[in-house]
Every structure is written in structure tokens, then in C-alpha cells.
Amino acid sequence: MKLLRITFLLVILSTTLSFTAHKFYVSITKVEFSQEESSLQIISKLFIDDIEDVLQTRYNPSLVMGGEKETEAVGKFLKEYVLQKLVIEVNGKPVTLHYLGHEYDNDVVKTYLEVKGVSELNSISVENKMLMELFEEQQNIIHVKRFKKRKSLVLEADNPKGLLNFN
Amino acid sequence: MKFFKFASMIAIFLAAGATYAQDTEETKERDPGHYNDNRFKQLYEEFSTPNMYRSGNGAPGPNYYQQQADYVMDLRLDDKTARLYGVETITYTNNSPDELEYLWVQLDQNVRARDSKSDLIEGSGAVPAEMAGSFVGKYMGEGFDGGFKIDYVNDDNGRPLPYTINRTMMRIDVPKNLKTGDKYTFSIKWWYNIPDHTIDRARSGYEKFEDGNNGYVIAQFYPRMAVYSDVEGWQNSQFWGRDEFALPFGDFDVTITVPSDHILDATGELLNRKEVFSKTMMQRFEAAKKSYKEPVLIVTEAEAEAASKGFATTTKTWKFRAENVRDYGFASSRRFIWDMMAVKIGNRDVMAVSVYPPEGNPLWGDWSTKVVASTLKSYSRMTFDYPYHKAISVHAKNQGMEYPMICWNYGRPDKDGNYSERTKYGMFGVIIHEVGHNYFPMIVNSDERQWTWMDEGINTFVQYVAEQDFGEAYPEAIAPNKAYPSRRGPAKTIVDYMAGNQNKMAPIMTKGLNTYNFGSNAYSKPAVGLNILRETIMGRELFDHAFKTYSQRWMFKHPNPEDFFRTMEDASAVDLDWFWRAWFFTTDYTDIGVKDVKKFYVTSKMNKQIREMIEARGMKESDLPPLVYLVEEGSEDFEEDMKTATLNDVTTLQTFIMDNMTPAERAKLKSPKYFYEITFEKPGGIPMPIIAEYTYSDGTTKRITYPAQIWRKNDASVGKVIASEKEITKIVVDPDEETADIDTSNNSWPKLKKLGEFNKFKEKVKGQ
Numbered sequence: 001m002k003l004l005r006i007t008f009l010l011v012i013l014s015t016t017l018s019f020t021a022h023k024f025y026v027s028i029t030k031v032e033f034s035q036e037e038s039s040l041q042i043i044s045k046l047f048i049d050d051i052e053d054v055l056q057t058r059y060n061p062s063l064v065m066g067g068e069k070e071t072e073a074v075g076k077f078l079k080e081y082v083l084q085k086l087v088i089e090v091n092g093k094p095v096t097l098h099y100l101g102h103e104y105d106n107d108v109v110k111t112y113l114e115v116k117g118v119s120e121l122n123s124i125s126v127e128n129k130m131l132m133e134l135f136e137e138q139q140n141i142i143h144v145k146r147f148k149k150r151k152s153l154v155l156e157a158d159n160p161k162g163l164l165n166f167n
Numbered sequence: 168m169k170f171f172k173f174a175s176m177i178a179i180f181l182a183a184g185a186t187y188a189q190d191t192e193e194t195k196e197r198d199p200g201h202y203n204d205n206r207f208k209q210l211y212e213e214f215s216t217p218n219m220y221r222s223g224n225g226a227p228g229p230n231y232y233q234q235q236a237d238y239v240m241d242l243r244l245d246d247k248t249a250r251l252y253g254v255e256t257i258t259y260t261n262n263s264p265d266e267l268e269y270l271w272v273q274l275d276q277n278v279r280a281r282d283s284k285s286d287l288i289e290g291s292g293a294v295p296a297e298m299a300g301s302f303v304g305k306y307m308g309e310g311f312d313g314g315f316k317i318d319y320v321n322d323d324n325g326r327p328l329p330y331t332i333n334r335t336m337m338r339i340d341v342p343k344n345l346k347t348g349d350k351y352t353f354s355i356k357w358w359y360n361i362p363d364h365t366i367d368r369a370r371s372g373y374e375k376f377e378d379g380n381n382g383y384v385i386a387q388f389y390p391r392m393a394v395y396s397d398v399e400g401w402q403n404s405q406f407w408g409r410d411e412f413a414l415p416f417g418d419f420d421v422t423i424t425v426p427s428d429h430i431l432d433a434t435g436e437l438l439n440r441k442e443v444f445s446k447t448m449m450q451r452f453e454a455a456k457k458s459y460k461e462p463v464l465i466v467t468e469a470e471a472e473a474a475s476k477g478f479a480t481t482t483k484t485w486k487f488r489a490e491n492v493r494d495y496g497f498a499s500s501r502r503f504i505w506d507m508m509a510v511k512i513g514n515r516d517v518m519a520v521s522v523y524p525p526e527g528n529p530l531w532g533d534w535s536t537k538v539v540a541s542t543l544k545s546y547s548r549m550t551f552d553y554p555y556h557k558a559i560s561v562h563a564k565n566q567g568m569e570y571p572m573i574c575w576n577y578g579r580p581d582k583d584g585n586y587s588e589r590t591k592y593g594m595f596g597v598i599i600h601e602v603g604h605n606y607f608p609m610i611v612n613s614d615e616r617q618w619t620w621m622d623e624g625i626n627t628f629v630q631y632v633a634e635q636d637f638g639e640a641y642p643e644a645i646a647p648n649k650a651y652p653s654r655r656g657p658a659k660t661i662v663d664y665m666a667g668n669q670n671k672m673a674p675i676m677t678k679g680l681n682t683y684n685f686g687s688n689a690y691s692k693p694a695v696g697l698n699i700l701r702e703t704i705m706g707r708e709l710f711d712h713a714f715k716t717y718s719q720r721w722m723f724k725h726p727n728p729e730d731f732f733r734t735m736e737d738a739s740a741v742d743l744d745w746f747w748r749a750w751f752f753t754t755d756y757t758d759i760g761v762k763d764v765k766k767f768y769v770t771s772k773m774n775k776q777i778r779e780m781i782e783a784r785g786m787k788e789s790d791l792p793p794l795v796y797l798v799e800e801g802s803e804d805f806e807e808d809m810k811t812a813t814l815n816d817v818t819t820l821q822t823f824i825m826d827n828m829t830p831a832e833r834a835k836l837k838s839p840k841y842f843y844e845i846t847f848e849k850p851g852g853i854p855m856p857i858i859a860e861y862t863y864s865d866g867t868t869k870r871i872t873y874p875a876q877i878w879r880k881n882d883a884s885v886g887k888v889i890a891s892e893k894e895i896t897k898i899v900v901d902p903d904e905e906t907a908d909i910d911t912s913n914n915s916w917p918k919l920k921k922l923g924e925f926n927k928f929k930e931k932v933k934g935q
Contacts, residue, residue, distance in 0.1 A: 026684060028663050032925065041925040045663070048589060067588060101932045106652050107589055112928045139684070141667055150910075152668040 025050065025135040029086070029128060033121040033146040040090070040115035042097070044082065045108045046130065054134050055081065066104050078102055082111050082130065087161075089125040090118055121146050126153060127161035206854050207879045210744045213676075213752055214729045220397040225733030226720045233725055235260040236392035236417040243424045244499060246381060246478075249373055252358040255389050256323075260350045263395060267345040271395075271403045272337045275387035276359050278408050279369065280314025284334060285408045311362060315390065318356035328353060335406040337390065355390050370568045371575075376502055380475050382524055384563040384575045386496040387412075394614065396725055404616050410679045411608075411615035411622070414493040416723060421487045425499045428479035430466050432505070432522050432559050433497030434572045435489030443485050455507040456516065462506040462536035468525050474501040489571065491554075491723060493612050496570030498522055498561040506532065510540035513552040517543060523562035530580050530594060534644060535560045538595055541640050542602040545633035549711065550606050550718035558605060560598050567597040569604030576601055592652065595644070599637065600630045611721045618728055619679030620751075624693025625731075631656025631694060658703075658907040661687065661695040665756040666909035672754040676728065695907060696750040703905045704856060704875070705741050713738035745854055745875060755852030757906050760913025761859075761898050762848035762884060766800040768809035769842060771819035774798050793819035797842065814838055839890035845898065846886050847873075848913065854878035855906040861889070862897035870902075 029044040052065045059077045064070055079099045088095055100112040128140040142153040146166050153162035217223035219230035240255040261267055278285050320330045320339060331338045345351055361383065364372030371386040394402040394413040402413040425431055437443070444452065448465050455463035479501070489495065502524045509516045521535035539560050543553045559573040566575035578594020580586035606629070608615055608622035615622050631653050637644070638651030645651050654660065664687035673682045675693050682688040701710040716738040717731055732747045749755050773788055774796045781791070795817060798804040814820055824833060847857050857873040877885055889895070898916040901908050908914065 026687075028667075032923075041923070043925055043928075049593075064587065069587075100929060103928065103931075107592075107654055110928075112925060112932075114929075139671075141663075143666065150666075154668050154671045 025131065025138040027128075027130055027138070027140045029126070029140065029142050031088075031124065031126070031142065031144045033118065033144075035119075035147075038117060038119050040088070040095075040118050040121070040124075042086075042088075042113040042115070044086065044111045044113065044128075044130070045105075046111070048104070048107055048109050050131050050135065050138075051078070051081075051109060054131055057134065065109065075102065078109075078111065082113070085128060085130040086113070087127040088115065090115065091120070091122050091124075122167050123163060123165045125161065125163040126155070128155050129160045132157045132160060205879065206749065206852075206882060207742075207745045207876065208748075210732070210748060210752075213748070214732070215398075215727075217733075218397075221727065221730060223733065224737040225717065225730050225735070226737075227724055227730075230264070231724070232262040232264070232397070234262055234392075234395050234415045236415045238389070238417060238419045238421070238495070240389060240419065240421045240495075241424075242388075242421065243482075244383065244385075244426075244429075246426050246429075249361045249381060250358055251361055251385065251388055253389055254354060254356045256352060256354045257392060258350055258352045259345075259392060261345040261347060261395075263397070264347055265395075266347075267395070268341070270339045270341060270345075270351070271393040271401045272339060272355070273391045273393050273403075273406065273412070273414075274315050274332065274335050274337050275391070275406050275412075277314040277332075277335045278406050279311060279362055281310055281312065282334075283314070312360055313362055315357050315359050317390075318358070319354075321354045321356075323352040323354070333405075336393070336403045357390060359388075361385070364566065365564050370566070371496070374564050376475075376524060376526065378475050378502070380500060380502045382498070382500040382502060382563065384496070384498045384561055384566060384568075386494070386568065386570050389495070391494070392417075394725065396614075398727055399614070399617070402614055402616060404678075406616075407680055409685070410617075410619065412494070413614040413616045414612070416491050416493050416612065419487070419489040419492060419495050421489070421495060422484050423487070423497055423499070424482050424484045426479040426501065427481040427483040428474050428477055428501040429483070429499045430471075430474075430501065430503040430505055430522070431485050431497060431499040432520065432561070432573065433485070433487050434492055434495045434570060435487035436556060438486040438488055439484075443483055452507070455518070456509055458508045459510065460508070462508040462519070462521065462532075464504065464506045464532075466503065466505040468504050468528060468532070471502055471504045471525055477501070492571040493609060494570050496573045498559075498563075498573065498575070500524065504528070504532070506536055508536050508540060510543055512543055512547050515552070517553055517555070518557040519543065520557055520559040521562070522559060526564075526579055527562040528580070529584055530578060530586055530591065531562050534591075534595065535562070535576075535598060537641060537644075538598040538637060539602050541637045542599045542633050545636040546603055546606050546629055549629050549632060550611075550715060551722055553605065554610065554722075555605070558602050560602060567601055569601040569609065571605065571609045574598075574601035574604065595637065595651075596630070596634065596654065599633045600626060603630050603633060606718065610723060611718055612723070612725050614725065614727075615679075617678055618676075619682070619685075619689035620675045620693040621726070621728060621731065623690045624675065625697065627655050627690045627694035628697040631698060655691045655694050656698050658695055658699055659904045661691050661907050662909050664688075664692065665754075665907060669754055674753055675751045693751070696746075699750075699855075699906060700735075700743070700746065703858070704743075704746065705739055709739040709741060710735075749853040753852065756909045757853045757855050758851030758908055758910045758913075759847060759849050759855060759857055759900055759906070760910075761845065761900055761916040762913075763846040764895075764898065764916050765844045765846075767797045767842040767844060768800065768805070768812070769814060769817050769820070770796050770798055770804075770809060770812070771817045772796060772804070774804040775802075793823055795820050813840065837890075837892065839892050841891045841894050843889045843891070843895060844886055845889060845916075846884055847900065848884045849878060849882065850913075851909065854882070855901075855908075857885075858901050858903075858906070860899045860902045861891075861895050862899075863891070863893035864896050865893060867893075 027046045029042065032041045034041055048065050055077050056063055063074055065074055083097055083099055086097065088097065095115045098114045098116065100114060102109055102111045124144055126142045128142060130140055131138045136157055140155040142155065144151050144164055149166060151164045155162055218228060220228045222228040237258045238255055240253055243252045259270060277283060320328045322328050329340045341351055362369050362372040365374050371384050373381040373383045375381055392415055394415050419435060423431060451463055451465045503522050504525065505522050507518050507520045510519050519536045519539035521531060523531040539558050543558055547553050555572050557572055561573060561575050563575040564579060565577050567577055568575045576597045578590055578597060603626045607626040613621035634651040634653045664684065671683045673688060675688060679689055701707055713735045717734040720734060721730060736743050798809060854875045856875045857877060860868055860870045862868045900914040
């Protein structure tokens with residue numbers, strides 16, 4: 001409990017004087033329109049340290065991400081969390097995200113999601129509140145690719161949702 | 168003569184060919200003129216003009232000077248109240264040609280004063296929930312009573328000096344202007360409340376362990392002289408909390424009085440070791456000086472645990488002297504374990520030292536000192552032999568911060584002593600990084616307040632080299648990995664950042680305070696840039712020599728960005744202005760691809776283009792010298808049998824060869840069968856070299872690197888004719904992802920229908 005409290009405090013107070021030689025709060029979500037498969041292919045990359053802090057705070061202070069100590073519950077928590085924090089509308093209508101799973105790459109965890117039945121992408125609105133409840137400085141960067149065109153959003157706690165038009 | 172005529176005719180036709188192509192375009196209005204906006208233009212506008220202080224070759228000029236600030240300090244740590252008291256005497260030497268009417272002193276602790284403005288420049292958003300305590304602290308309480316309390320500022324006769332405090336800067340008005348060569352001595356008495364660094368993530372302070380003891384890591388703890396230089400005058404830009412420091416070199420004589428049961432280590436040579444060490448500690452210290460492979464414990468974990476149970480009311484004074492350092496730091500606690508080992512640097516022995524609470528074990532006892540030693544070897548190889556006598560790594564929770572000879576590092580196992588791979592690599596990485604800061608900026612003393620990348624970026628680059636070295640030296644530390652998994656350094660680690668939103672990006676050449684994504688902008692991107700220079704553009708031999716030259720030229724001096732840029736070119740004969748501009752002065756990105764590949768056949772039969780051209784000029788075929796014509800596959804002039812023809816069938820060519828060459832010369836001729844015109848495109852701004860890998864029908868490959876200068880006349884696309892004896896089946900640009908190309912979907916011909924990252928994963932989970 002003490003550990004939890006310290007983590008939580010640290011995080012909330014960490015805004016202005018944070019400097020460290022290493023820490024910056026950022027996640028990257030790539031959304032790509034696949035015409036062939038009539039789908040949006042989504043890969044969301046989060047720093048393991050950050051998402052682990054969040055999942056520990058929300059679900060279980062002793063959970064471990066990655067390696068042999070990762071239990072099945074971690075996958076479940078991660079899925080529940082990502083689906084709750086990531087909300088997408090395509091062409092003005094809310095869509096259902098299908099969560100495919102996660103894998104690790106160095107210090108990053110990648111989660112894979114898919115939106116099916118997207119035959120055309122005229123506009124996309126993305127709300128991504130991941131990690132923001134713990135890290136005030138969190139920036140969630142969204143890259144959307146439709147054929148050769150790419151557009152990006154930078155979402156922050158005071159502005160966690162953005163709209164991109166492709167026409 | 169004949170050859171000359173032939174050549175000049177061809178020149179005419181080539182020129183005519185170019186005009187011919189243009190004639191077909193619609194006539195448009197004449198474009199206005201423009202400045203030289205070529206990406207290969209030299210950086211005369213961006214760079215300041217070399218002068219007597221800083222030379223055009225990047226070295227210090229004949230009139231280069233730097234100021235000197237020597238300190239005598241007497242410090243007392245009150246462990247009960249967590250306060251630090253100090254009296255310091257500064258002797259300032261004006262080596263500049265200027266007369267100084269006042270001196271600026273930095274009061275960094277004031278960033279935590281109640282009237283600090285640091286919070287006021289940060290935008291904030293409402294968070295959905297806060298801990299009650301933090302809410303009170305933020306909105307209801309007075310906040311922590313931080314900042315320097317100045318008791319006096321006196322001249323060397325004890326008379327008060329007038330001074331003015333502007334937040335984190337203090338101006339001292341000297342009674343008589345300091346002329347060149349003048350020395351001025353004055354004293355400051357001060358104290359401050361030490362902050363809990365685990366709460367506000369300050370760069371220094373104390374951590375309260377669960378047993379109630381404090382671990383102190385103390386820095387920015389004394390009023391410090393600002394830098395006066397030829398470029399900035401006084402560097403008195405305020406300390407807002409993020410941009411680090413600019414400090415002159417000097418000698419330090421420091422006494423530190425702490426509870427007698429504390430273990431303490433600090434910048435500088437310990438002068439009274441016999442007074443503060445027990446006999447056992449002395450014996451262990453002597454053993455450590457001869458141990459090159461394994462650290463020797465000076466204070467064991469059991470001894471640290473035993474000491475933690477007491478609280479001495481008596482004190483002990485530790486005396487240190489440090490020469491030619493730019494700053495001072497120390498760590499003190501009764502809950503410290505201490506180990507050391509020797510490491511050979513050149514022909515000297517340096518002590519690699521670690522100080523950590525039992526909370527750091529087993530990780531710290533196993534690895535910290537070995538990481539320090541390995542880091543010193545790598546950095547010494549890349550720059551210059553480590554000039555100080557020791558390097559200390561102190562374990563402090565959540566810290567990663569550097570001072571001369573001493574640094575604070577994170578990486579803590581859980582209560583049962585277990586730790587994840589991330590904790591371990593986090594600890595290795597931060598120790599290498601912070602020990603590496605001894606070189607940049609402690610010795611190669613750049614201005615951190617202004618140019619974060621000059622210490623963080625350059626240091627992160629060498630950190631990458633040192634991490635790889637460490638992995639090779641201690642394979643058991645990184646197993647089952649074969650190489651150290653560096654987070655920063657390799658080109659592809661910066662792609663996500665550089666592909667990002669341009670509105671939230673600043674060039675590297677931006678004051679650190681004003682950049683958006685600090686980690687990527689000031690650490691990762693410059694490190695990747697230098698790695699690309701070393702591995703891809705210059706090669707290791709040229710790069711390493713130039714990098715060493717820069718380090719040695721500016722060792723114990725104050726370099727500016729141009730000094731680095733100029734030295735790297737001057738010592739290597741590689742023109743890098745284009746690279747500095749693209750990578751450091753803009754937010755451009757790399758994107759190069761293969762746009763088009765055309766196949767050609769050679770014939771002696773005149774093709775349509777040339778026929779139309781000569782007809783337009785009223786010439787006949789007989790007016791021309793014997794020519795060899797290229798015909799594109801599928802074009803009007805193309806005939807199926809061209810495919811099977813060889814160069815022997817091209818009569819104009821054969822006649823020329825027979826008439827002009829001896830049999831010996833003829834025997835040496837190559838006989839290419841396949842001719843291609845490849846068009847490379849460059850949607851990205853950065854003119855990187857084109858690294859093209861050609862795969863032939865027999866499965867062999869050949870790699871050709873076209874230098875970046877290939878883009879100097881056409882920034883968007885460039886053609887290349889390849890004559891080959893074998894058929895080309897595949898072309899890949901940047902096959903090893905070494906140029907930070909942000910979009911690799913255009914890097915292959917034929918277009919690779921490659922299974923993307925997403926589909927790969929989908930395939931993988933399908934079977935499960």
C-alpha cells in the first residue's frame with residue numbers, strides 16, 4: 001500500500017520539476033486503413049513501466065508485465081483497460097474495436113486492435129486517454145495512414161480527443 | 168582527335184536532349200528569383216563568424232579565455248532537521264578582456280522557494296482525482312519552505328556587499344570594476360531546508376527509508392558562480408527546473424560535517440581518510456586499490472544495517488580537495504553500503520566506486536561498480552583518458568543525475584530482492600549515462616542551460632557505444648540477449664518521433680526549456696544523428712578521430728555548437744554542413760524510395776527521339792558519328808529480338824572497338840547485358856545517402872552507397888543508369904534501416920507486398 005501511495009503521489013506531483021535524464025511520457029498509436037481487408041489496423045505502443053504502473057494501481061499492486069511472471073490476468077486487464085480508454089469513430093459513427101492481443105518489444109508493449117467493416121475512411125475521430133489518469137504530462141500521439149496520406153494527432157489530458165478529415 | 172569530336176558531338180546531343188524534353192512542357196510565366204536555398208549550402212548564416220576566441224577549424228582560438236572560480240566551503244548537515252548550513256568563500260578570476268562591474272551567482276535552490284515562478288510557466292489540466300495530501304499541498308497549503316536563506320554576502324574584510332536577487336540569480340555589485348587578470352574574493356553564508364527528492368523529483372535532496380533514516384544526495388546546494396564567456400557575456404538565464412547548468416571550472420576545498428555514523432563520499436580527493444575511516448575500512452580500501460576484477464566492500468550490508476539502528480549525536484568532518492571541476496556534490500547516510508575496485512585507464516589506476524543502501528541489493532552489489540569501470544574504459548577510448556581519480560555511482564530512488572566524479576542513479580529491486588529485466592537495464596543504462604556525464608558536460612564543459620543536446624545528446628551517443636561494450640565485456644549480465652538491448656542510438660529508434668506531428672517538434676538547436684518532447688529531442692535524436700554519421704556517412708575511423716579531436720580540444724573548456732560542428736568536419740575532410748542543417752537545425756525527416764525502374768536495350772539502330780531531334784535541325788543520320796542507342800523495353804523502337812541480342816550485335820559499337828582498341832584492351836572489356844534506369848525519389852527533406860542493395864537473378868547481392876550529394880541538384884528525385892551482366896530482380900533502399908527512414912513502404916522494387924507489423928501479429932495469434 002505504501003508503495004502504491006508513493007507511486008501515486010510521485011506521479012501527481014511530477015509535473016513541473018520533472019527533468020530526469022530519462023523520463024518522458026508518450027505513447028504512439030498507429031492506425032492504418034486497409035482497403036483490401038476493409039479494416040482499420042491499429043497498433044498502440046506504450047512504455048511498459050508506465051502501463052505497468054497504471055495496471056498495478058487499478059487492478060493489482062503486485063502484477064508484473066512481461067517475462068515468466070506475467071499471469072494471464074495481465075492480458076485481460078490490459079485488454080479491458082485499452083478498450084475502455086481508446087474510443088474511435090469512423091465517418092462520424094462509433095465503431096467496435098476488436099482486441100487481438102499484445103506483445104513486447106524491448107521496453108515497449110504493443111497492443112493490436114482491429115476495426116472491421118470499414119470500406120471507406122473519410123474521417124476518423126480518436127479519443128485516447130491511456131495513462132493520462134496517472135501522468136499529467138502524458139502525450140498520446142496518433143498516426144493515421146490512409147493510402148499514401150498520413151495525418152497525426154497529439155492528445156493530452158486537457159484535449160484527449162481529435163478529429164482527422166481525409167477529404 | 169576523332170575521340171574528341173565524338174565526345175563533343177555527344178555533348179551536343181545530350182544538351183539537345185535536355186532542351187527537347189523541356190520544349191514539350193507548357194510555357195509558363197517566368198519564376199521569380201530566389202536566394203540560395205540549396206540543402207548543401209554552407210552554414211555561413213547559421214554559424215557565428217570565427218574570431219580570435221573561437222577558430223574556424225573548431226578549436227579554441229588564440230585569445231580563447233575562460234573564467235575561474237575557486238571555492239573554500241565549510242558545510243554542516245543537520246540530519247535531525249534535514250537542513251544544510253554552509254559558509255563559502257569564492258575567489259573569482261577575471262580572465263576575460265572585459266571589465267566586470269558585477270558578478271552573477273546562481274541560486275538554484277530558489278526554484279523551490281515559495282515565491283518560485285517555475286510552476287507559473289507550466290500549463291496544467293485538471294486531473295480526475297488527487298491524493299488528499301497532494302491536493303492540500305497544491306491548493307491549500309503554503310508548500311515546502313525551500314530556497315536559499317542568505318545570512319550574508321561579505322567581502323574578504325567581512326564588510327557586507329550589496330547584492331540583488333532576481334529569483335534564481337544573484338547579482339553582486341563589486342566595489343571596484345574587475346579588470347583583466349583581477350581576482351576578487353567574497354564570502355556567502357547560507358542555509359536551506361533539504362527537500363524530499365522522492366516527492367518533487369528534485370535533482371537532489373533526501374530519501375526517507377522505511378526505518379526512518381535519511382539518504383542524502385546533495386547537489387546545487389551552494390551559491391554557484393555563473394559562466395561569463397565570449398558568446399553570452401553572463402549566462403544568467405533563469406533556472407526554471409528543467410534546463411541544467413553552466414558553470415566555470417575551479418578548485419574546491421570542502422569540509423563536510425555530518426553525524427559521526429554517516430558514510431559519505433563526494434567530489435574530490437579525501438584528504439583525511441585516516442581520521443574518518445576505521446582500521447578495517449583502511450585495510451579494505453588498500454585491498455580495493457589492487458582489485459581489478461571484483462569490487463571490495465569498504466562497508467558491508469550487515470554494517471550498514473547495524474549502523475541504521477543508531478543515531479549518532481557526535482559529528483565527523485570529512486575533508487576534500489577537488490581540482491579543475493565545475494561543480495560539487497556529495498552523498499551521506501548511515502544506511503550506506505560502500506564498495507570499490509580499481510580500473511586501469513591509460514597507465515593510471517582510477518577507483519570505480521558505488522554507494523547504496525541495502526534496498527539496492529542484490530542488483531547494486533552485483534553490478535554497479537562493474538558498470539562504472541566498464542563505462543570509464545569505453546568513454547576513455549572514445550574521448551580521452553579519464554582525468555579524475557575516482558567515479559562514484561550512488562543509488563538514490565528515481566534519480567538519474569550527474570556531478571563531477573559522482574552521480575545518483577535509480578534501479579531498485581522489490582522488497583524481496585527480485586527485479587525485472589527493465590529494472591536491471593534501467594539501472595545499467597542510467598549508470599552508464601550518468602558516469603558518462605563526467606565527460607560531457609563535466610569536462611567538455613558545454614552550456615547545458617542553452618544547449619541541452621551538447622551534453623545529453625552527445626553523452627547518449629557515447630552511452631550507446633558503452634552499453635554495447637558492457638554487453639561484450641559481461642555477457643552474463645545481459646544473457647540471454649546476445650547484444651545489449653540499447654533503447655537509444657540505433658537509427659530506427661528515432662523513427663516514431665521523427666514521423667510525428669510537426670507542430671509538436673522543435674529543431675535540436677533549440678533551448679532545452681522550449682522543446683516539446685525532451686527525451687526524443689535532446690537525447691535520442693542527436694544521439695541517433697551521431698550514430699548515423701559514425702556508421703553510415705563518415706565511417707568509424709573518420710568519425711572516431713574527429714570526435715576524439717573535439718573531445719580533446721575542448722577538454723576542460725567551454726565549447727559551443729559550432730565548435731563541435733566545425734571540428735567534426737575539420738578533422739575528417741567530410742563536408743557535413745548539409746547534415747548539421749537537416750538533422751540539427753530543422754525538423755526534417757528521412758524518406759527515400761525507389762520510384763521507377765526502366766529496362767533498356769542497346770542497338771545501333773537510331774531511335775525515335777534522336778531521329779526527331781536531328782530532323783528538326785535539318786541533319787541526316789550520315790552527319791552523325793557512329794552512335795549507340797538505348798531503347799526502353801516496351802517503347803515504340805523496342806523489338807522483341809533486342810532481348811536476346813548481345814553487345815556483339817551492336818555494329819556501331821563493335822566497329823568502334825575494333826578500330827580503336829588493341830586486342831589486349833579488348834580482352835579487358837566488360838560485357839554488360841542488362842541496362843536499367845532507376846529513379847530514386849526523396850519525399851523526405853533530409854538528403855541522406857542512398858544505400859541501394861541490388862539482388863540479381865542468381866541470388867547474389869551488391870550494395871552501392873550513393874553519397875548524399877547525389878541530391879544536390881535535384882532534391883526530389885534522381886536517376887541512375889546501371890549496366891549489369893546479370894539481371895536485377897530486386898532493389899531495396901536502406902536495407903538495414905540505418906538512415907531513420909520514416910516510411911519504408913516505398914523502399915523496394917518491385918513493391919514489396921510485405922506482411923506488415925499488424926498482419927504478422929494477426930497471423931501469429933490466429934493459430935493460438
